[in-house]
Amino acid sequence: MAEYKTLVDPETGEKHDRAVVLAEGDRITSERQREEYRRIQAQTNGRAPEFTVTNMHNIDEVIEKVSDKHCGYLLYLQCFVNYDAILSNPDKTAMSREDMMRTLKVSRSTVYEFLAEMTAAGVMYEDGDRYKLNPRYHFQGRTDNTAVVKTFVAKVKALYSEVKARDLGFVYKLLRYIHLETNTICANPYERDVENTLPLTKEDIAQVTGLTEKSVYTKLRNLKFGDQYVFAEVVYGKYRYYKINPFIFYRKNGVPDATLREMFSIRNNFAKKAM
Incomplete structure (x- = not known):
């Protein structure tokens, strides 16, 4: 499981009270590393396509506990996760349940049902008034782990606009292969x-x-x-x-x-x- 520690960046001395240490040597740590990740993504003629990361080794745990439709919602919501694993609106504010309802284009009861399944499965969790993705499964940032899949944000957003959530859930189940x-x-x-x-x-x-x-x-x-x-x-x-x-x-x-x-x-x- 993901582990939470207080770490100190050896170069800057910066402390990270909730630094995330992932399986397989993955880690999301300092702002310096985040900036390096952004620099790597940047290209000569503009930014590289934005993507999120899925850990192939671990998503069996999600698939065993989560319905196809909710796997589809989860795949889409990855497009809105920031470097701190927080689900965020386009204006960078934390995504509320009402924001999630508008983003997914579903009813309030559907969002409640989705969040109940996600939190029970440990795929998402509440942190005050914010919702976070468990970085054991999905995150944004650099990684040395090769057993991962990059999910390109713009393409998944476009796909969600034209297919059913269950169809997106079908796709989600194949990422591990x-x-x-x-x-x-x-x-x-x-x-x-x-x-x-x-x-x-x-x-x-x-x-x-x-x-x-x-x-x-x-x-x-x-x-x-x-x-x-x-x-x-x-x-x-x-x-x-x-x-x-x-x-x-x-x-x-x-x-x-x-x-x-x-x-x-x-x-x-x-x-x-x-x-």
Whole structure:
């Protein structure tokens, strides 16, 4: 579990009464480190896309306790977490239950139900009049852990505007299966040798998500926002397997390689050709 200590930054002497020490050597500590993270995100021609971080090793604990719909809300609310794990409005103020209701575009009773499940599961907790995400699962900041997935804020916001929360919850359940090098949904996402990757079929995905094969196949083929698809189907002889859009979810640093970029723009390229 996340551990809370008073730490002293060795370079500045700054104390951090609630510094968060994460599993796998992750940590969110000083403002100096936050500034360094922001500097790394900045690019020559502007800022890199904003993202939050999901710990792949730990989200099984969330999935076991949280409904699909609420996993979808959780994935969307990650877009509003700050470096102190506080859910915040665009004006930087802490997000209240009423703010959460407006952000999620749901009723007051739905928010109460969601928060009750989140806090009971230890995924979120109240800190005075603020709500925080447990950084054991999701946070914003740099990490040395490679078993994480970056979630790009602008893309998830766009996706939430066009799909149901349960569909977003389906996507959430697959984050733990994203391969580092290829973005393939696979059984061994930490395998370094791509020749040994074990892709999940639609039947496998149905089993790990608890849905019917028909429902899974519909989502894999049709989930999209604007002209962006969430998944790409790869046909190899009699086999079919799936990759997740690297412009929405990605594990590596930098930009996706040319093959992945082409794969998720190819439908648009065909559409342009037909015009």
